[in-house]
Amino acid sequence: MCCLCPLDRCHGTRQWQCRRVMADTTATAAGAPRRQGRGNASRFGGRRGRVSRQQFMSNGRVAPGLESLLDPRSVALVGASRRASRWGFLFVRGMEQGSAVRNNYYISRSVDEPETGWYPSIEALPEVPELVVLLIGDAGSRQQIELCLELGSKAVITIATPFTGRDDPLLDRIAEAGMVVLGPNTMGLVCTHTRLDLAPPLLHGEPRDPGRVAVVSQSGTVSADLALELYARGVGLSTFLGVGDQYCLTASGAIRALADDDHSEAVVVYLEDPLDGREFRAALEYARGRGVAVVIMPAGDTGASARAVASHTGALATDARVLQAVCEESGAWLATSPADAVDLTCVAIRRRWAAGRRVAVLSEGGGMVALAADVLGRAGLVLPSLSDQTRDRVGLRPGAKELADNPVDLALVGAVRESPMVYADTVRVLAESGEVDQVLTVGQFGDLIGMNPEREDIEAFEAEERQAVSALINTSERTGVPVLMQSFRAAPGLFEELVAGGVLVVRHLDHAAKLLRLGVADAGPTAGDGLRTGSQNLTYFQARDLLGRYGVPLVPSTPATGPDEVLAREGLPGPLVVKALGRVHKSRGGGVELALPDAEAAAAAVERMQRDLGAEEFAIEPDVSMPGAVELIVGARRSGRFGIVALLGVGGTHTEEIDDISLGFAPMDSATFDTMVGRLRSRDLIWRGSEPRIDLAAVQSVLESLVTLLDERREVLSAEVNPLRCTAEAVIGLDARVVCEEHKS
Incomplete structure (x- = not known):
């Protein structure tokens, strides 16, 4: 009979697995050295005869703060099983992949075979396990976590729910001890670069080559789909973290840690509830600053999906519209399906963007x-x-x-x-x-x-x-x-x-x-052409009309659909500006031409844009020259857990590259505005010593108007003026964008 399952004969991959373990057991019984990574240390002491970890693992550090989860020196599995039909058996198989680089211990009350790594309890182990995996019920999990705190284990993965609520005093003890807990209601974790597989169903228990993309998820089945697609597309999986109900390690914390992971170039997040909106937004901003792309796949966009999410984890579903403004501000991508998420990820980690559609x-x-x-x-x-x-x-x-x-x-x-x-x-x-x-x-x-x-x-x-x-x-x-x-x-x-x-x-x-x-650069994380669901951009002239009604000063603009229409317009004295509409970043890829001397030159520019860019609509505007002007971006975004978020920053064509913005929350008052101005790195553009270079009162008025617009018009999700050209005497907006909730017929 096999040592891992109660079958007289094994089949398929199980036959290979069981024969391998049986050979190890036989060798030990005959007096041969024990297998590396199987209890080969003195009680709670150092390790002897270990195989070099560098021989088996990728170079680079794992996510800082999560080392005990992703690269532990020892793992104890409480609830291990030798029966192939049990969940604990699958985890045993997954742990075997890393047996050469860490000590694996299998805890089962009915088995006491230290020579094969099986023990009846954690107390019986020869060392304090760095990571403990709990595959037992709620009450037993709570007892084991308390024991782990007493012994000094660094991390725990719990499938069941050992907590009475988010105000459980046990959570305070865990935080004070610096322990990392993944779960409850988690599928587990995988780190391909350290040969750690504690989520066997994700990759079907089979070893996989180290990959380039991390996955953070509240759903196991979605994660399995993502992982398999990542390998099918040639980029592979670096790390999987099933954050579950996020009692300790949250999605925000996982994103922030993985942004510093040397093996992960992007993070795909399946999210049902960010819990703390400000913390989540800060994590996305941090990832962007570290050059790590984040792709978010939210759940709960419809009533049916919200009910499905609530029944799945007990967490309140996040309306996908809540994340739209956050993604736009933080540079994250919003996906609609696992396949869409992988597409966005592959494009993002390539790090090459096309200037146009040619x-x-x-x-x-x-x-x-x-x-x-x-x-x-x-x-x-x-x-x-x-x-x-x-x-x-x-x-x-x-x-x-x-x-x-x-x-x-x-x-x-x-x-x-x-x-x-x-x-x-x-x-x-x-x-x-x-x-x-x-x-x-x-x-x-x-x-x-x-x-x-x-x-x-x-x-x-x-x-x-x-x-x-x-x-x-x-x-x-x-x-x-x-x-x-x-x-x-x-x-x-x-x-x-x-x-x-x-x-x-x-x-x-x-x-x-x-x-x-x-x-195409315009289709990146800040575009609004199909990467997000539930919203629609107003046309350029619709946005201008709406903002004008709220007192936002904008440069005059004339619509045109072709060169003949430009020439037919009267009263278009130069210099002029031609903008190709339908592009978020009009200036990229030749979507804006400045300083055109007259209508004939403007018509020629329209003809070029039609031919080279495929543009169909245009705006003809006076070229507003304001010596000494400062260009800002002002905007307001609506979010669920975040409320109305106001934005102020350095504007113009290089807003994303400069990345000097400041955020504030409604209601907008002088104190909030002054704080936002003070947070800008480029405040010297605004101030000359103690005196402002620009009309700050007028800038504040524009920002207040945008916040008021969102407060009064619930269908408006975001409004933005970029650039807002400012001098000491006046301010005027040169471009406008408004995103509204999509109306379903």
Whole structure:
């Protein structure tokens, strides 16, 4: 009979697992040394004969403050089982993955076999376990936590609920002792970089390569979906923390800790309740400051989901609209599904953004050429024509030049199936041209050998394919132009190398189009075009009208849909400004042209934007020149747990890069406003010694108007003026944005 399960015969993976443990037990009984990591230390003393941890783990530190959870020197599992049908058996299997780098202890009242690591109680262990996992009931869990406090354990994972409420005195004792508790109602945790698997259902108990993305979640099933998709997309999982009901370790605390984790480039959060809104917002801001992308997938957006959430964890569901303003302010992303969350994560960790919607497509010909153009066009992307110079540099075959445009047919460039470098060379030319913002390759790249497996030069061809992969990655890194690949079946090895180098690889064209659209700078965390649900942007002129009714001063503006309409307008003296509407960051990618001398120049600018950006609506405005002016951003956001949040900061085209903002909460008064001004790093722009350079009273009036707008109009979620151009005599808004609750018909 197997030592881990009551079966006379094991099947599948269990057979391998049981034979391995049986061999260890037999060796111990025969007098051989014990397995490393199985109680091989004196009672509560040091460890002897351990295997070097550096031999088995990734370099870099785990999340500071969570070391005892994610990288413990010893783990005790209370509620371990040898029966394959029990939850405790799955945890035993998961713990075995890290047996070479830590001491594992299995606690079961009915088993006392120290030679195999099984003990009847925590008190019987040869050392104080650093981490204790509790798979027992509520009352037993409470007793074990009290025992862990007495012994000095550093961390506990509890599935059951040992607390009487959030005011339980036991929580105060835990905080005073500095113990970290994960749970209750948690699926557990995983850290692939330290070979710690204490959530076996997440990865089905199978060892996985260390990944790049962390997951913080209040749901186990959602987390399993996320983890599997992350591995399918080539980025993998670094850490999983099932925060459950967040009695001790909250989602906010997990985000803040993981922002300093050397292995995590992004954090995906499935959230049902942030508990403390201000703490949560501060954690998101901290992650942004550390350069770690956060993708939030909220629950409770509809009545049905709110009821489902409440029945799942007992926590009050967070309306997804609560997070919209917070995400916009903190730079976080808002996802609508696990697949959407992984898409956003892959784009975010690539850290390359397209300046506009211009895409060059490379294909091997056939129907995929026309199909790619159609799919990308429906996604709002533009396939610009290439200049003669670029067409020459592409190196078309004689007689084919007049046929080549965009998409580029590689069959007219060279024998792509004879040389994969044709892909890389063509991508390089297009990325260096300055005529496109992103490049998409479509076809068989990554599996060209599979099309002709009988060829004699397979090794040389494979070497050239690897060379092409390196060249593609280098081109994207050097030029900053994102490259995305749609491949029918990219070969293993090449696929991982491309993704690690920032070249995303997908199977389907529509998926490629979505990622290309997300890769445009305007579609980043502050955009409002489909990344958030439950809200809608007012048009530019609707927003201006609404803000004007609340006394916000704005520069005059004239709408236009084409160059002829600009020329037909009377009374447009220069200098003028042309803005392409429908873009959050109009100035990026050529969406704004300044200092146009007259209407003819403005009309020409409109024509260029129509051609290059695909813009359809425009605003024609006077170029307001104010010597010595300071540009600010003022705004107000509505949130649930946060109330109405006012925003003041350095404005203009580089607001996000400068990142000098100050937040305050309604009601807005002089004291709150003065505090916000004082928190700005760039206060010297506003003050000259003890005297203000600008009309601060007028700035405060604008901010008060925005807060009043949100207070009186409950359907308005946010309102913003950026920039607000300020002098000592006056202030005037040059751009406006208002987001309202979406009205369902």
